[in-house]
Amino acid sequence: xxxxxxxxxxxxxxxxxxxxxxxxxxxxxxxxxxxxxxxxxxxxxxxxxxxxxxxxxxxxxxxxxxxxxxxxxxxxxxxxxxxxxxxxxxxxxxxxxxxxxxxxxxxxxxxxxxxxxxxxxxxxxxxxxxxxxxxxxxxxxxxxxxxxxxxxxxxxxxxxxxxxxxxxxxxxxxxxxxxxxxxxxxxxxxxxxxxxxxxxxxxxxxxxxxxxxxxxxxxxxxxxxxxxxxxxxxxxxxxxxxxxxxxxxxxxxxxxxxxxxxxxxxxxxxxxxxxxxxxxxxxxxxxxxxxxxxxxxxxxxxxxxxxxxxxxxxxxxxx
Numbered sequence: 001x002x003x004x005x006x007x008x009x010x011x012x013x014x015x016x017x018x019x020x021x022x023x024x025x026x027x028x029x030x031x032x033x034x035x036x037x038x039x040x041x042x043x044x045x046x047x048x049x050x051x052x053x054x055x056x057x058x059x060x061x062x063x064x065x066x067x068x069x070x071x072x073x074x075x076x077x078x079x080x081x082x083x084x085x086x087x088x089x090x091x092x093x094x095x096x097x098x099x100x101x102x103x104x105x106x107x108x109x110x111x112x113x114x115x116x117x118x119x120x121x122x123x124x125x126x127x128x129x130x131x132x133x134x135x136x137x138x139x140x141x142x143x144x145x146x147x148x149x150x151x152x153x154x155x156x157x158x159x160x161x162x163x164x165x166x167x168x169x170x171x172x173x174x175x176x177x178x179x180x181x182x183x184x185x186x187x188x189x190x191x192x193x194x195x196x197x198x199x200x201x202x203x204x205x206x207x208x209x210x211x212x213x214x215x216x217x218x219x220x221x222x223x224x225x226x227x228x229x230x231x232x233x234x235x236x237x238x239x240x241x242x243x244x245x246x247x248x249x250x251x252x253x254x255x256x257x258x259x260x261x262x263x264x265x266x267x268x269x270x271x272x273x274x275x276x277x278x279x280x281x282x283x284x285x286x287x288x289x290x291x292x293x294x295x296x297x298x299x300x301x302x303x304x305x306x307x308x309x310x311x312x313x314x315x316x317x318x319x
Contacts, residue, residue, distance in 0.1 A: 010064060011041075013092070018047065018062050020112055021090050028119035029053040033277040037241040037270055045075035045239035049083070051281050055119060056200035057085040066093040066102075066109055071239050073105045074218070078235035081211045082245035083282060086203050090115055101198055103130040106210075108203060118200060126197045128177065136183050136195050137202045140175035143186075143194040147172065150190070161185040177202070220244070223258050223316060224289060241274030251284040257298050258291045258316060269301050276310050287312045 018034070025032050025048075032050040048060040059080045061072055068089065076087035089109045096102065099117060102109040110118075117124040128135040147157060154172065158165040163182050170176060171186075178186070183195045217234045224244075228234045232248020242253035253275040257268040268288065275286040288311055290298045295315040302311060 014041070014062065014064050017064070017090070017092050017112065021048070021060065021062055021115065024112065024116045024119060025050050028055065030055070030058075031281045033281050035241055035274050035277065037274045038239065039270075043239055045072045045237070046079060049079075049085070049278055049281065051085075056204040057083065057282075058200070059083065059085045059087045061087075061089045063089055063091045064093070066091045066096060068104055068107055068109070073107055075237045075240050077106045077214055078216070078237060079240070079245060080207060081214050082233070082235045082247045082251060083284075084204070084208070086200050086207060088115075099124055099126045100134075101126060101128045101203075103128060118197075122197070124197065126199075127180065128198045128203075130177075134180045135177040135198065136180060137198055138171040138175045138178050138183075138186070139194050139196050140172060143175075143190065144172050146190045146194055152190070157186075157189060160189045175202075177206070217244075221256055221258065223291075224254075224256060227289070227316065228254065241271045241278070243271070245284075251282075253278055253284055253286050255286070255288045257288050257294060260294050260297070265297060265301055268298060269305060272302060272311055273306055276306055279310060285312060286310060287314055289314050289316055291316055 022032065029052065030050040031052045032048050034048055035046055038044055045061065046059055047062045049058070050060060051057040059076050061076060079085070080087040087107050089107055090112055091109060092111060096109065096111040098111065098113045100110070101114060114126060118126055154165055154168045158168050161182070163185060171178065178195070187195055217236050219236050220228060220234060228244060228246055231246050231252070233246070235245045235247070237243065237245065243256040244254040246252045246254055255268060255271045255275060257263065272286065272288050278284060279286050288298060288302070290313060292315055295313065299313050302308060302313065
């Protein structure tokens with residue numbers, strides 16, 4: 001088989017995987033936007049954003065491999081912090097096991113069956129694989145109830161399970177991840193009700209605690225720096241429709257249209273339209289920031305493709 005014939009087959013396989021992922025999201029009651037910027041799949045970092053329902057929101061990349069690039073990681077992690085979502089890669093790599101979520105560089109990797117089970121089959125046990133260990137989750141309320149029913153103190157549970165007092169205290173107070181080995185010890189002393197499957201909500205809770213560690217911005221156009229920073233935390237994206245996500249009193253997707261030499265008008269318009277897709281499902285605002293000389297061009301082009309009620313075109317002051 002020639003290389004040329006393999007490429008269409010790979011594209012068809014990827015398209016079919018995206019369709020299956022969309023079907024799972026729809027069945028789970030999620031609203032979603034399919035993003036197609038950049039137009040080249042290989043250059044893109046985010047394929048879907050899924051929100052709503054009774055599960056955590058997701059930033060999704062769909063891949064035929066399980067490899068993760070630095071740009072994908074940076075964009076997905078930043079977007080997940082700005083939009084309070086979980087960054088997930090869905091892959092049909094046959095090396096990925098069902099019902100295992102693999103944590104890799106701050107991204108959560110799984111196959112489509114694991115995604116479906118996490119959304120649709122709560123009785124399935126899903127574990128997190130992190131740094132060579134498998135983890136489940138402790139149900140805080142169940143642990144507190146069972147310890148109280150059995151009149152067990154933190155010290156007694158620690159002694160009987162050989163789990164540190166500090167860990168037992170934390171599990172009883174706030175739950176959290178626990179290795180399968182420790183989970184088996186806890187179940188043997190207390191009850192199997194205290195251990196549960198990993199969910200997107202557990203992961204989202206962890207990510208909120210880690211959000212302060214995320215490097216917000218690697219680059220801001222000097223022309224926009226003051227304007228963006230006064231509105232909140234700025235997250236620059238390299239391979240997606242927004243140039244920046246700004247999280248403050250409100251969240252914004254910002255497109256930089258200050259230089260049409262660096263970025264053609266058609267790309268500015270495409271970026272803005274993709275950002276409107278995000279806005280339609282998340283409610284965030286969309287700003288297109290232009291220079292004085294480019295403002296009329298951008299407004300004219302945008303007005304032929306989208307309602308200007310959905311996009312705020314802002315002319316940057318010269319000073």
